Structure formats: C-alpha cells, structure tokens
Amino acid sequence: MRWFLALSLLLASAAQAQEEPLAACLACHTEAADAPGPSLNGIVGRPVASLPNFRYSGPLRRSGIVWNEANLRAFITDPQSVAPGTRMPYAGASPQEAARITAALIARGKSK
Amino acid sequence: MTVKLKPVDAVIVGMGWAGSIMARELTRAGLHVVGLERGPLRRPSEDFTLPGIRDELRYAVRQELFADTSTETLTFRHARGEEALPIRRWGAFTPGTGLGGAGSHWNGMHWRYLPYDLNPRRHIQERYGRGAIAPEMTIGDFGIEWSEIEPYYGRFEKLCGVSGKAGNIGGRIIAGGNPFEGARGGEFPNAPLERTSAGELFVDAAQTLGFRPFPLPASNASSAYTNPEGARLGACTYCGHCERFGCETNAKASPNTTLVPALLAEQRFTLRSGAWVSQILYDRHARKARGVAYTDTASGETYEQPADLVIVAGYVFTNTKLLLTSGIGRPYDPASGKGAVGRNYAYQTGGGVQVFLKDAALNPFIGAGALGTNIDEFNGDNFDHGGLGFFGGATIGVTSGGGRPIGYHPVPPGTPRWGGAWKQAAHDWYGRTLSIGASGASYAHRDNYLDLDPTYRDALGQPLLRMTFNFRENDRKLAAYATEVTKKIAAAMPGVAAIAPANPRGDFHVVPYQSTHNTGGTIMGADPHSSVVNRYSQSWDADNLFVLGASVFPQNTSYNPTGTVGALAYWAADAITRRWLKSPVALA
Numbered sequence: 049m050r051w052f053l054a055l056s057l058l059l060a061s062a063a064q065a066q067e068e069p070l071a072a073c074l075a076c077h078t079e080a081a082d083a084p085g086p087s088l089n090g091i092v093g094r095p096v097a098s099l100p101n102f103r104y105s106g107p108l109r110r111s112g113i114v115w116n117e118a119n120l121r122a123f124i125t126d127p128q129s130v131a132p133g134t135r136m137p138y139a140g141a142s143p144q145e146a147a148r149i150t151a152a153l154i155a156r157g158k159s160k
Numbered sequence: 161m162t163v164k165l166k167p168v169d170a171v172i173v174g175m176g177w178a179g180s181i182m183a184r185e186l187t188r189a190g191l192h193v194v195g196l197e198r199g200p201l202r203r204p205s206e207d208f209t210l211p212g213i214r215d216e217l218r219y220a221v222r223q224e225l226f227a228d229t230s231t232e233t234l235t236f237r238h239a240r241g242e243e244a245l246p247i248r249r250w251g252a253f254t255p256g257t258g259l260g261g262a263g264s265h266w267n268g269m270h271w272r273y274l275p276y277d278l279n280p281r282r283h284i285q286e287r288y289g290r291g292a293i294a295p296e297m298t299i300g301d302f303g304i305e306w307s308e309i310e311p312y313y314g315r316f317e318k319l320c321g322v323s324g325k326a327g328n329i330g331g332r333i334i335a336g337g338n339p340f341e342g343a344r345g346g347e348f349p350n351a352p353l354e355r356t357s358a359g360e361l362f363v364d365a366a367q368t369l370g371f372r373p374f375p376l377p378a379s380n381a382s383s384a385y386t387n388p389e390g391a392r393l394g395a396c397t398y399c400g401h402c403e404r405f406g407c408e409t410n411a412k413a414s415p416n417t418t419l420v421p422a423l424l425a426e427q428r429f430t431l432r433s434g435a436w437v438s439q440i441l442y443d444r445h446a447r448k449a450r451g452v453a454y455t456d457t458a459s460g461e462t463y464e465q466p467a468d469l470v471i472v473a474g475y476v477f478t479n480t481k482l483l484l485t486s487g488i489g490r491p492y493d494p495a496s497g498k499g500a501v502g503r504n505y506a507y508q509t510g511g512g513v514q515v516f517l518k519d520a521a522l523n524p525f526i527g528a529g530a531l532g533t534n535i536d537e538f539n540g541d542n543f544d545h546g547g548l549g550f551f552g553g554a555t556i557g558v559t560s561g562g563g564r565p566i567g568y569h570p571v572p573p574g575t576p577r578w579g580g581a582w583k584q585a586a587h588d589w590y591g592r593t594l595s596i597g598a599s600g601a602s603y604a605h606r607d608n609y610l611d612l613d614p615t616y617r618d619a620l621g622q623p624l625l626r627m628t629f630n631f632r633e634n635d636r637k638l639a640a641y642a643t644e645v646t647k648k649i650a651a652a653m654p655g656v657a658a659i660a661p662a663n664p665r666g667d668f669h670v671v672p673y674q675s676t677h678n679t680g681g682t683i684m685g686a687d688p689h690s691s692v693v694n695r696y697s698q699s700w701d702a703d704n705l706f707v708l709g710a711s712v713f714p715q716n717t718s719y720n721p722t723g724t725v726g727a728l729a730y731w732a733a734d735a736i737t738r739r740w741l742k743s744p745v746a747l748a
Contacts, residue, residue: 075384075394076410082205082421084394084410103206135210137408139397 069145069152072138085136091115092157107133121150162453162462168192168430171452171467173437173482176261177722178708178729179473180415180423181316184389185733186469187428189741194465195423196435196454198474199227199258204416208264208406216566220404225265226250227257227475231457231619234477236670238630240494240607246616246624252507252669253676254404255475259433260416262475262676263722267403267529267561268379268412270322271719272313272727274540275306275342280603280715283541284551293551297634298497298504298604300714303686303695306342309727312734314345316726317377320413321385321393324348324377338374340536350382353396358522358594359533362558365652371535376557377723378530379413389422400562402529412529434458438620440470440486442702449488449705455620469736472682472707473729476505479711480610480681481625489682489692489701492609494628500692500700502611504604504680505627506716509635509665510554511643512597515650516572516658520592524563532559538598538645539718550634552601554642555718556649558594570595572658592657596649598642599675604715605632610681631665639665677721679713686748694748697732703746706732 067074076085086102096113097104108131113119123130124146127138141149169191172179179195186193202208202225218224227233227250235244256262276283279301284292293299326347327337352375355363366373380402381393394409402412410417423429434457441450441464451466472479483489483501492503534557536542545551562568569586570593576582613626631639643661650659685691688700693712699705708729710721735747 072384072395075386075392078392080421082203084205084209084408105210133211135408137210137397137399139399 066152066155069148070156073149088153088156090157092117092120092154105131105133105135107131108135117150117154120153121146124149162464164464165466167451167466167468168194169467170194170469170471171196171465172471172473173452174198174261174472174474174478174709175259175415175431176256176473176475176709177263177415177726179261179471180419181726181729182471182473182708182733183423183429184419185730185737187423187426189737190428191469192428194430194432194467196437196452196465197259197431197433198436198457199433201431201433202259202264202406202416204406204410204414208408210408213406213408214399214401216401216564219265220564220567223250223254223404225256225258225404225406227255232624234625234627235613235616236627236629238628238667240628244613244626244628247670251671252674253678254673255477255676259420259431260414264406264414264416265404266722267720269530269532269720269722270317270320270377270379271723272341272344272377273717273719273724274340274542276540277717277719278302278304278306278309280541280551287541288545296606297551298606300504300604300683300685300691302684302714304731309731310342310345312727312730313723315730316723318349319387319389319418319726320379321349321381321387322377322379322413323350323353323375323382325352325375327374336374338534338536339372340539340542348377350385353378353380353382353528353531354398355533356522356526356531356560357520358524358558358560359531361594361653362533362596362649365649366535368652369648371537373533373535373557376530376532376534376559378528378532380528380530381411381413387418389419391418391421393417396528398526398528398531400525400527400564402527402561436620437482438485438622440472440482440488440705441466442486442488444487447702449702468704470705472705473709476678476681476709476711477610477625479707479709481612483682483692483707484612484625485622488699488705491611494607494609497606498689500683500690502609502681503690504683504714505608505610505629506602506604506679506713507629507668508602508675508677508716508718509600509631509639510598510675511600511639511646511662511665512595513643513646513650513662514570514593514595514660515653515656516570516589516660517592517594517653518655518657520655522591522594524560524568524591524593527560527562529561530559531561532557538642548637548641550637550641552603552634552638553718554598554600554638556596556598556642556645558596563590573660596646598639598646599718600635600638600642601718602716603634604680605634608632630668636665677710677716679710679716679721682707682711683714684712685714694746696735696747697728698735698747704744706736708732
C-alpha cells in the first residue's frame with residue numbers, strides 16, 4: 049500500500065512538472081463548457097478549430113492549419129501573426145518559452 | 161396582472177460583487193436563493209472576447225456596459241432650491257448594469273481601507289478634540305474594528321487573486337509594501353504586476369523625497385491563479401482595456417469569472433436577468449420585508465417574489481431609491497438634519513499634475529486597470545491635520561491604465577485645441593507624458609444628500625433619484641493640498657519639460673469623468689435615527705432586510721470602494737449564516 053502511495057505521488061508530481069509550462073494556458077483552456085479557450089487535450093495532429101463545442105474565430109477556422117510542433121510554436125510566439133484576428137488574447141511568449149510550452153503539449157499528448 | 165411566485169428562502173436584488181458574494185454564502189448555508197439582475201446576462205466566454213472587446217468606441221465612448229439612462233437615471237443639482245435635471249449620459253461616474261454589475265467593467269483597484277477609515281469620527285475627536293469636526297460635516301463611523309474586518313478583506317482578496325505586496329503582516333512592516341496599511345493576515349495571493357516606466361519614474365522621485373511607494377493592489381492577476389471557488393484566472397496581458405471593458409483573459413476579477421460559475425452549478429440558486437425590482441414588499445406593522453416586486457424588462461410582466469430574507473445589493477443609487485420608494489425608514493431632511501435614508505451621500509475629490517518629459521518612451525498603450533504605484537504619506541490621518549482646515553487625505557500615485565487612441569492624447573498647456581499644431585503636439589507628447597494623480601476622500605456634509613425627484617420618472621413610472629451635491633470647503637482644501645504634493649513629486653523627476661496642475665476644485669460637474677465612487681444614502685451606524693443599517697448591514701426597520709454595497713459607507717475615503725464592498729458582504733454573510741439563521745432577530 050505504502051509503495052503504491054509513493055508511486056502515485058511520484059507520478060503525480062512528474063505530471064505536475066510536465067504541466068508546469070502550461071500553467072498560464074490552462075487558466076483558460078479548460079474542459080468546462082464555458083471555458084474561454086478550447087481543450088488542449090490531443091491538440092498535436094488535430095485540425096485547427098475542430099472541437100464541436102467551441103466557438104472559434106473566423107480567421108482561425110479559415111487558416112487551414114493542422115497543429116504540429118512548428119506551427120504551434122509560431123502561434124504561441126505570436127498568435128496574431130499566424131491567424132490575424134484570432135480570439136486568443138494571449139500576447140505571445142518568447143521563442144524559448146514557446147518551445148517549452150510546445151514540448152509540454154506534445155508530452156501531454158503522449159501521456160493521455 | 162402581477163404573478164405571485166413561490167416563496168424562497170432569500171431574494172437578492174442586484175448581482176454585482178455584493179449580491180454574488182451573498183448568494184454564494186447563503187446557498188452554501190443551505191438556503192434557496194433567487195438572484196434578480198436588472199440588466200442582461202453577461203458571460204465572459206461569449207461577451208468579453210477578442211477582437212470585439214477591445215472596441216474603444218463601443219465600450220469606452222458609447223458606454224455599452226453601463227446602466228441604460230434611457231430607462232433609468234438620476235437627476236442632479238448643486239443645492240437645495242435649484243431644479244435638478246436628469247443625467248442623460250454618464251460622465252463623472254459610470255454605474256453598471258447586467259450580471260456582474262460594475263464589477264465587470266471596473267479597473268480592479270482593490271484596496272483595503274486604512275484602520276482610520278473605519279471610524280474616522282472617533283479618531284478625529286480623540287486626536288484633535290471633540291469640537292474639531294464642524295457640525296455640518298456629518299461624518300460617521302462604521303462601528304467595525306480593524307481586527308474584526310481584516311479576515312474578510314483577506315477572503316475577498318483570495319477570491320479575486322489580487323496582485324500586490326504586503327506592507328504590514330501581523331504588525332511587521334515590510335519594505336516595498338504600504339507601511340500605512342492595517343496589519344494583514346498574510347501576503348497577497350499574487351505578486352505585483354510589472355511596473356511600467358512611468359511607475360519607475362514615480363518610484364524614483366517619491367523615494368528622493370523620502371516617501372515609501374508601493375504597488376497598488378490590483379485585481380488584475382499577474383499570473384494564472386485558481387481561486388477558492390475553483391475558478392481560474394488567466395494572467396494579465398497589459399492590453400490597456402480595463403475600465404469600461406470586460407476582460408478577455410479572465411485576469412481582471414469580476415463576479416462573472418470568480419463566483420458565477422460556482423453559483424450557476426448550485427442547485428439552490430436561480431438567476432433571473434432582465435428582472436428590474438421596483439419595490440421591497442414591506443410589512444410596516446410586523447416590521448418585516450416580505451419579498452420584492454419586479455418587472456420582467458423583456459415582457460413587461462410584473463412579479464412578486466416572496467422571501468424570508470431580502471438582500472438589497474444594488475448600486476448606491478438603486479439601494480437608496482428602493483428604500484425610499486418602498487417607504488422603509490425615514491427620508492433624510494437637510495433642513496432639520498433629521499431622518500436617515502438619503503443621508504451622507506459622498507463622492508470623491510482629487511487633484512494631480514500632468515508631467516511632460518523632454519525625452520522619454522513611456523509606451524502608454526501598455527497598461528492594466530490597476531497597474532499603479534502609490535504613496536500613502538498624505539492619506540487618511542497618516543499626517544498631522546493640525547491647522548490644515550480639513551480632514552481626510554489622498555492616495556497619490558501614477559497609474560498606467562492604458563493610453564487608448566480615442567481617449568488619450570495629452571498635450572501641454574497652450575497647445576491649440578484642434579488643427580495641425582494640435583495633431584503635431586498629440587504625436588510628440590503621446591509617449592512622453594505621465595500623470596501623477598491624487599484621489600481624495602470626500603467627507604459627508606449635511607447639504608449633500610439623495611431624495612426622490614418631484615418631476616422626473618423612470619420607465620416604470622417611479623420617481624428618479626435626485627442627487628444634491630457640491631464640493632465643500634473640506635473637499636477643496638484637501639484637493640489643493642494633495643495637488644501641491646503631486647507638484648513636488650513631479651519637480652523631482654528628471655528632464656521635466658512642463659508641469660500642468662489640475663484646475664482647483666470649483667463646483668462639482670457631472671460631465672467630465674472624475675471617479676466612479678459614489679457612497680452613502682443607506683449608511684451604517686449605531687444610531688437608528690441617523691443611520692439605515694447596523695454594523696452588520698441589517699436594516700433598523702426590518703430585521704430580515706440587509707443592504708449591501710457602498711451605499712452603507714458613512715462617507716467616502718480616498719480609496720476605491722470595491723475591496724470594502726466585498727469585505728462587508730462577507731462580514732454580513734457570516735453574521736447571517738452564523739447568527740441570524742439560528743435566531744432571526746436584530747443583530748445589534
């Protein structure tokens with residue numbers, strides 16, 4: 049029982065560390081029905097604006113993007129340059145920070 | 161025909177900060193609660209999103225989130241004997257409507273009052289003598305001690321994820337925070353926002369003069385935050401569209417983001433928007449509120465909502481008007497000084513300077529509603545008022561709220577009002593100007609009050625509320641004194657090209673924006689003849705009627721009132737759920 053607890057704590061803290069770069073993202077990108085941002089679960093490989101229950105902006109819908117590491121990194125660095133007029137209010141991260149966030153999104157996709 | 165609805169445990173008038181807090185606490189205690197909101201439903205995920213929310217014309221100029229003056233407003237005059245006229249466009253102040261109330265379009269300046277501010281009459285008499293307060297200055301005390309209210313300030317800060325730096329934790333003064341604040345239980349939930357270069361200039365100049373600047377407590381989250389209700393706030397992006405706008409990142413705390421999700425998930429809570437309450441149903445003989453009457457603004461149908469507990473939690477004007485039109489309490493009469501409802505209406509005074517710098521790149525488009533740096537050396541009674549001829553003070557600082565294109569184009573005095581020279585000056589000075597502001601207290605005066613207008617009526621046919629107000633000697637002297645301080649700070653800045661002080665306070669004017677902080681009308685006190693509610697916000701005329709919001713403030717301080725509105729709502733909620741529900745009698 050004790051080893052099980054220790055293991056689950058370890059796993060939980062590993063998951064937490066993995067999620068750490070996403071803290072700012074997850075404030076809006078939740079699973080709630082009225083979340084300001086769409087779910088990030090399985091975003092890598094997903095065609096843009098494809099979740100049925102989120103009202104995406106026209107510019108994002110028309111962008112034709114399928115999310116991969118490169119375009120996610122570009123989007124997180126400067127959302128408005130990738131999809132001018134997107135509803136995402138995030139002003140953009142530094143290229144280094146965007147790389148960390150993208151890596152965390154990819155890792156998240158593998159673990160879920 | 162009026163439809164009589166099924167009775168509920170509690171009905172709440174107004175779903176802004178105070179109403180939402182009370183609704184949450186009452187449902188938590190097991191009560192079935194109906195929340196009535198005059199305006200529309202507002203959902204941040206739909207209504208406060210990019211790109212539309214950063215439309216300065218729509219929200220700042222055309223005032224989309226403010227109360228609709230075509231259906232209800234107030235009339236204004238300077239003095240008794242004058243004819244009051246209706247305010248048809250908000251200017252000096254900007255009342256809200258809709259779910260969240262003004263809490264959805266505020267800046268997020270989230271202050272605690274100074275301990276002095278809770279009981280200034282007692283304090284002034286102790287320090288300056290019993291005769292120090294002129295008879296016409298009708299200031300009063302909340303009758304609440306600092307140690308009693310402090311935990312409730314803390315709760316409200318945690319709800320909002322306030323960004324700031326403590327200056328006094330448990331009596332220990334901490335460098336970088338406000339050394340004058342009352343002892344607090346702990347640090348702010350979030351670190352301060354990042355200071356702008358205008359703020360840095362202020363810090364340097366203030367420190368040169370020996371003052372101790374600190375970050376203004378901001379309900380603009382500096383980083384992502386999950387509050388005790390499980391609501392998530394995003395990090396502020398410094399977009400410069402705060403006051404008059406909703407927030408697209410949920411960084412600015414509003415009832416809509418911090419409380420409403422939890423409330424709407426609550427089975428015991430029912431929200432009705434477009435429900436304009438016209439009357440509190442009052443049983444004069446039993447001295448009980450029986451519920452409220454309201455009109456559905458979409459259909460025009462009228463309803464009666466009976467309830468065991470009635471909470472009036474509208475804006476200052478709504479609360480005062482409802483008590484007057486419902487015949488609860490004795491209306492204030494300035495001629496005799498008797499009566500309580502409408503008494504001690506107060507606004508705010510202030511001053512400041514615009515500082516034009518020879519060489520600077522301040523990038524004023526970077527901003528957040530409460531991104532400020534202040535000093536409190538001249539606030540409250542933090543300085544000796546002996547011989548000054550006024551009481552109260554001002555909090556002085558630089559706020560970088562965002563220099564938006566329509567509203568912000570500072571030019572030095574002497575610049576033409578239009579044409580090529582104006583355009584050139586607007587271009588040259590946009591990035592080289594900052595303002596040092598002094599937000600000053602306004603102390604109650606026997607001739608400043610609210611009553612019902614004899615002429616003008618609202619869309620439901622009820623009299624409009626009438627405001628009789630002017631700046632008094634105390635306001636004018638305070639403003640002049642504070643403006644002198646701001647001039648000294650400006651002069652201590654490097655590379656100053658020009659300093660333009662604000663005009664001295666003359667007559668109050670309802671057109672230019674000054675501060676949207678109105679207080680009084682249903683004030684708190686210890687005497688049922690001169691106050692409307694006791695220290696728990698409970699009506700003296702009905703022990704099941706509670707009034708929440710800044711209408712219970714006996715006078716106005718220099719600070720923005722929201723922090724105290726929230727703290728008093730939690731304080732009253734605790735008194736109701738811990739004491740009143742067990743024994744529904746007068747609590748004081």
